[in-house]
Amino acid sequence: MLLLKSIVLISLWAKYAGCSQSILDVLRQEIDYSTWNEDLEPVLANLTKQMRRQILPYAQEVLYDDEIPQECLQSFLRIASGLNDGKVWAMRFLDSSGGILPGMLDGRLASMGSYDQCLRIRAPEKNDPKKVAFAGQYCTASILMRRQPLLHRTLPSFIQQDPRIWELLGGGDVSYVLDLVEKSPVGYRVGICLPSTCDSSVISHLAKKFVGKYGISADVLGCRDQIKGRPPSTGTVICLVRVARCFSARANYLKITNTTLVPESRSLDCVHGIRALSALWILYAHVFVKDWGNTDSALTVAWMFKSPSGVIINQSLLALETFFALLGFTMYRIIAHVRKQTDMSAWKLALIVILRRAVRFIVTGMGAMAVFYVLPLITSGPSIDYMYPYLEKFCNVRWWSYAIFINNFWTMEEACVENQWYTAADMQIVCILILPICLLTREPGKSIRILLCLVGGSMVYVASLTYYYGAPPIFFLQPERVIATLHLAFHMHTHSLTHLSPAAVGVLGGYLMDKYKDVDLGSTVYRAGWILYSALIIAFGMASCIWNDRGYASVSESVLYAAISRPLWAASLIWLIYMCSCGRARLIRWFLSRPNFIVLSRLSLSFYLMQWPSLWLSMFSTRNPYSASYYQHLREFVADATFIVLGAWCLVLLFEAPATALDSLAFQSARKKGEAKLREEAATKLENMHPIPYRL
Structure with a gap:
């Protein structure tokens, strides 16, 4: 093998040595200045004279x-x-x-x-x-x-x-x-x-x-x-002040990168891969649509979106529903464990869960917003001069809404950090589901009826909004569907009730898995489940291809799909987790439990929150249009993903990990004598570092 490589290198050198030699010969040649071509100056002078004559009337008016x-x-x-x-x-x-x-x-x-x-x-x-x-x-x-x-x-x-x-x-x-x-x-x-x-x-x-x-x-x-310059805003100055040195970055780093899971959580290690791949899916969609105005061919981008490969972008909403389904699933598991180990009242447990999750979201979210305020100091470009003041205005006016989780009450076009609507919707869903989940461990029949009503109510809510606004079932970026797609993004996408059904299905899935974890359902049930699962995944892809090819979806199709797609996707996700946990999808489980996925899963909240600040940085720094092609888009995705992972590490080490450490310390010292401890290791059955419900 070494001999073959040597022969190839020698042949390449022999081929291009003559080329380099010929270039040197050309550079050594003497130039003959004895003859000249015709001078261009009179021609340019004549053109300038004519232009002056044409411009003179306008110049006089000015x-x-x-x-x-x-x-x-x-x-x-x-x-x-x-x-x-x-x-x-x-x-x-x-x-x-x-x-x-x-x-x-x-x-x-x-x-x-x-x-x-x-x-x-x-x-x-x-x-x-x-x-x-x-x-x-x-x-x-x-x-x-x-x-x-x-x-x-x-x-x-x-x-x-x-x-x-x-x-x-x-x-x-x-x-x-x-x-x-x-x-x-x-x-x-x-x-x-x-x-x-x-x-x-x-x-x-x-x-x-x-x-x-x-x-x-x-x-x-x-x-x-450059002479007048725009002075840094108050938010930029405040975010540059180093307020404290908190905790050891090395210790937090070792916790996050420790991929050894406790025995109780090993059967559910596939959740890490599902979470990590969903985070990358969301980023891929964000990169694709981040700045159409700076492409060299918006028509090419539209065709890429309409092509079969555009299904990944059309259906990117499903990646988001994955996180809400996992939210319900992990919330049930931790609350059920705590309810079995302690006599803590449902109201007290609900307040603790909400408070701890809120602290983690507020600190990490404000850290991501601080990155937005620092952007003018680390980049410049045509876009930042007019886009940043517009976005900063909403941040300065509505920053408080992020701290109390109501920032999704405004549309995305009125937000400064667009993707932080997720934390608000997440907290609102937690507040809705927390008591039914507490009830599920003691009175399952009553709680299941409540959860089914919530699933049905969410489906009716989505169907009603889809019909009212004439919204499409998926993201269409075709000209004739622009207004309808904007209705989907502005009036439905950020509402917590839109995503309540997959979260409730996740809770029900967690309950059923916990109850029937030791029951063998039989090969017939397993085969039927895989057939239904495969048919559902194919149906999602085929529906997108058909609507893209046709250019539209009928009202009845849009309403029906919008109502049932979210809970069905959540149900298919629970089925996949169940099959992995019971050892009937070993190859899939092996792939989803890779150590890299475990680390990215623990970074998923910061990875998600850092997406828009990083994409804004990319857009603000753009000087010239970029090429509209699959290769360029893949390049942008890989580059942005790498940069965002680095940013997520910084966000975790500076904000999320210290906040989690303070939270754990505060609640450990507040426990009363004789009360069963809420062990942190039991709270991390899916994540070795953080309690499961407090992970994106």
């Missing part, structure tokens, strides 16, 4: 415009003079601004220019070149065109001429596309490099002055210049 400050006008004159004299700093104002780029007809929605080049521009004083007269100011403008007859005449014809776009938009009458264009809040984004002496309102003013009559407007989304 110079005599009373709404533009004198200081700004002087800067424009300096730039014009610098261009005439061939000054590099003046040329950079034009070179760093965006414009019409290739790919617009294929869905490129932004021309960002050169962000860093604009911010580095320094125009010298006339009298003292060492001093700076003004600098470059980078602004992102959204160019919109409203009620333009030419657009309404040509756009339908253009769509019909391109079969790819025609099929993507559903064919037939495409007049709705014109309505979407008219209603779109953000248009074609363009980076514009202004002098720092000018206010950003100059862009909107000049657009209205010269092209406003054509329905073209320019809304400035955000600006930045």
Whole structure:
């Protein structure tokens, strides 16, 4: 083998040695300067003269415009003079601004220019070149065109001429596309490099002055210049203060990475793999939809979403339901164990469970929010200049709602850290289920009836909202389903009652597994269960493929699927856990119980909470559109996953682990003499570090 590798290396060297030698020969050649080609300067001078003649009337209007400050006008004159004299700093104002780029007809929605080049521009004083007269100011403008007859005449014809776009938009009458264009809040984004002496309102003013009559407007989304600079917000300053040194990072690290499980929990070690894979599934979907505006072809992304591989994205909601099903399952197991070991009243136990879970969520969630406030200090880019102030506004106004778990009462578009709606929904579901679970250990018949009513109520709630809003059963990113999909995201996705049914099914599954764990159901039941399980998984995938191919789902299909998909998915998950625990799915259990999955499972809460801050960091840092392809998306996913794992480690060691340690210490010292201890090792049957109910 070594000889073969040596032969390959020698042959490659022999092949490319001649190439490198020829390059050196070319570089050593002498250049003949005795003859020259025709000079371009007269041609450029003539073009410049013609352009001046065309621009002069507009320049005169700008110079005599009373709404533009004198200081700004002087800067424009300096730039014009610098261009005439061939000054590099003046040329950079034009070179760093965006414009019409290739790919617009294929869905490129932004021309960002050169962000860093604009911010580095320094125009010298006339009298003292060492001093700076003004600098470059980078602004992102959204160019919109409203009620333009030419657009309404040509756009339908253009769509019909391109079969790819025609099929993507559903064919037939495409007049709705014109309505979407008219209603779109953000248009074609363009980076514009202004002098720092000018206010950003100059862009909107000049657009209205010269092209406003054509329905073209320019809304400035955000600006930045290095001279004025945006001072760090109060939240950023506070989050940089080191408040305390808490606990040993080494000890917490060793606890998390210890993959040796206690004997009682080994039969359920597959839960770690299910949790870890679900967390990665959610991240994959988030990466896919994180920033369509910065792709070089939004149409390609839409086609990727519609392809068979898009099923993973369409059905990513099921990954979220996995966590809610595991929430109910693990809550039952720990509460049932405590109720068997102690005479603690149901009300007292419920308060302890809620309080301990709330402390862990509040501390970890606020740590993730602190990362958001620090982002302006660690990155820069066109997007952060207009997106961060918008998001920060909601954080400053509604930060308190995260601490009392009501932040999901607002829509996702009004949230600063979008994915933290999960912790609110989780806590609300815990408050709903905690007493029925306590009752389940003493009066199972009554509790089961209550849980079944909760499952039915949740199904009716989801079906009613789906019918009322006309929401699709899955995430559609096709143009004709945009509004319906937004209803699904804004009015259903974040509601705790939407996810109550899988959590209640998880509780019932935990109870049935505990009751019949030593009962052999027979090979016929096991085979039938596997057949139903396989049929259900295939049905989820086929439904998504059919709706993607058709382009829509009927109202009856949407309502029925929305109502039954969540509890059925939770039931299939419980079946898989049961089969792994009783030794009838050994290969699956072996795969799901890998040590790497165990560690990622323990990091899952911080891994989830760090997703949006990390994705914002990626979006804020983007300077240029990225390629829309499966390879690029996979690359982004792997890179983001690696970065988020590192961020999750930091979040755990700085916030989650110390909070858990304080929580354990406080409750240990508060136990009364003679009361049966709530042993921490018994509370960690699925997780060696944390109590099971307190894990995402």
